[in-house]
Amino acid sequence: MSLTKIIKEKALDLGFVAVGVATAEPFTLYAEEIAGRPEMYAWGKTLGQRASVRDLDVTSFVDPARFIPGVKSLIVVTDSYWEEDFPPSLAGKIGRCYLKGLFCPEDNFHSQRRRDLKKFLQEQGIKSIYGPAPARLSGARAGVTNYGKSCFAFANEAAGKSSWIVNEPYLVDRELEPDTPTMKVECPENCRKCMEACPTGALYAPLKMDPRKCIAYNTYFTTGGIPREMRSKMGTWVYGCDRCQEACPRNKKWMEKKKPMNSKLLERAADFSLIKLLTMSQEHYEQKVWPLLYYIRKENRKLWQRNAAVALGNQGDPEAVPLLVSALEDPEPLVRTHAAWALGKIGGKQAKAALEKKRRLEEDEGVRKEIEEALKEAESEEQRAES
Ligand code: SF4
Ligand code: SF4
Known part of the structure; x- marks a missing residue:
């Protein structure tokens, strides 16, 4: 079995609902989009002073080589956050992806799973960095998601092809077999x-x-x-x-x-x-x-x-x-x-x-x-x- 297939099987075994591989060239479309309206993203550069997250300079995500010199591929795993129902009393108050605790500081199933995947890649001799890439574009490039006019990524197959999912990109220093990109909007033409x-x-x-x-x-x-x-x-x-x-x-x-x-x-x-x-x-x-x-x-x-x-x-x-x-x-x-x-x-x-x-x-x-x-x-x- 090829290394690409072995990694994909492992990701699915860990419970991710989809996994794909993308090439790692710079995201030029992304660069053009944010360069066209920089005022909408300037706030991210000082975000760490206001919120308990790191500063978010979206321009840094354009080129994966910035994080791993010689980066070869992106592995994109997809998490579905609405497999279980949410308490009705919280509907309309707190966004579902946050309630699921996908990225929260609590040590939970999700953080453990990310560590497990990283460890597995390490065991294959692969250096990986989790995160620094535009997640939705990475998913479309890796053939796991497409776009909605809402800007959300929609699963190609998983989670009822809905947008209740997140893509999680890993930058890796190994050439893997890329999937066919699904860089398209699959909404009905007249829907708004x-x-x-x-x-x-x-x-x-x-x-x-x-x-x-x-x-x-x-x-x-x-x-x-x-x-x-x-x-x-x-x-x-x-x-x-x-x-x-x-x-x-x-x-x-x-x-x-x-x-x-x-x-x-x-x-x-x-x-x-x-x-x-x-x-x-x-x-x-x-x-x-x-x-x-x-x-x-x-x-x-x-x-x-x-x-x-x-x-x-x-x-x-x-x-x-x-x-x-x-x-x-x-x-x-x-x-x-x-x-x-x-x-x-x-x-x-x-x-x-x-x-x-x-x-x-x-x-x-x-x-x-x-x-x-x-x-x-x-x-x-x-x-x-x-x-
Ligand atoms: S299907 Fe309609 S509502 Fe859904 S993302 Fe597309 S345009 Fe928006
Ligand atoms: S873009 Fe979506 S999430 Fe943001 S305010 Fe509008 S409806 Fe709410």
């Missing part, structure tokens, strides 16, 4: 459902997404206030967003397929409820949330509270009002600002009374302005309801 479903306009054209407008980016890669015009559009998402994938007819069959419940996640679901996230202690955050959902730094619990306040405002449940009123007393102006916004959004007597009281007492000018805006919003909401 993903673009229509995107509430923020981040997905602004087929195969074009502005990450700065994406809800996912705004939930975990920003550290200030969420722009006011964005808040209503975020719905109840607090970490990631799956709306464009959920709207996609190519994903429908897999979404409807009966799957066993992820029992471990079911046990943990209450740890991530919106109320819990708004009110959680630092201890809860560090022990229960961060080990799975780690992009937001440990010292930035307030960002989770910010996101939860916005989500609760959009959920519009009056039962959240007393907790949002308490959040108006939070030591962090960022939390008070977003709690005020949420109270304005939900409206009602108790919310208005709390905002009016706080308007007189609030010392931070920025928060006071938000309270003014929130009161206007609550009043116009009341007028709309009466008319």
Whole structure:
């Protein structure tokens, strides 16, 4: 059996749902795409200062030889993250790929499997580096995935040919037999459902997404206030967003397929409820949330509270009002600002009374302005309801 086949068999034995091999020349298409709109990616260069991930300079992914001089091939394995069902209480709040913990710091099945594959390659005398390549393009070049207009990679065969998958590229210093690339878009010609479903306009054209407008980016890669015009559009998402994938007819069959419940996640679901996230202690955050959902730094619990306040405002449940009123007393102006916004959004007597009281007492000018805006919003909401 050829070495390529041996490696592929091993990857499938380890439980990856697909594996392919690509050549390792520079990704010129990728280089052209990011050079055409550098302003959309500049944020990545300082990302490590804001989030608990490394800086992300996408231009560095263009040439695999930058990471392994003399790189010969790319092995691309595909992971399917929706083989088990997710607790319904988390739907519309946390992106499914994060809940699955594919890349989280917890030592889990996925990290062990990556280590196993790397060790296996090492035993074959192959030097490998995991990661530094454009994953979706690598998958298409390796013949395991194709594209959707949503910018997501869709499996050619695995996971019901859906986009609930991720490609994981390994750069290797060995010439392997490449697969036939599937660099194509396999969407129905007239379909635009993903673009229509995107509430923020981040997905602004087929195969074009502005990450700065994406809800996912705004939930975990920003550290200030969420722009006011964005808040209503975020719905109840607090970490990631799956709306464009959920709207996609190519994903429908897999979404409807009966799957066993992820029992471990079911046990943990209450740890991530919106109320819990708004009110959680630092201890809860560090022990229960961060080990799975780690992009937001440990010292930035307030960002989770910010996101939860916005989500609760959009959920519009009056039962959240007393907790949002308490959040108006939070030591962090960022939390008070977003709690005020949420109270304005939900409206009602108790919310208005709390905002009016706080308007007189609030010392931070920025928060006071938000309270003014929130009161206007609550009043116009009341007028709309009466008319
Ligand atoms: S993840 Fe959400 S916000 Fe981002 S492009 Fe898709 S629908 Fe739009
Ligand atoms: S929603 Fe339609 S256009 Fe968008 S990725 Fe799915 S099939 Fe393609």
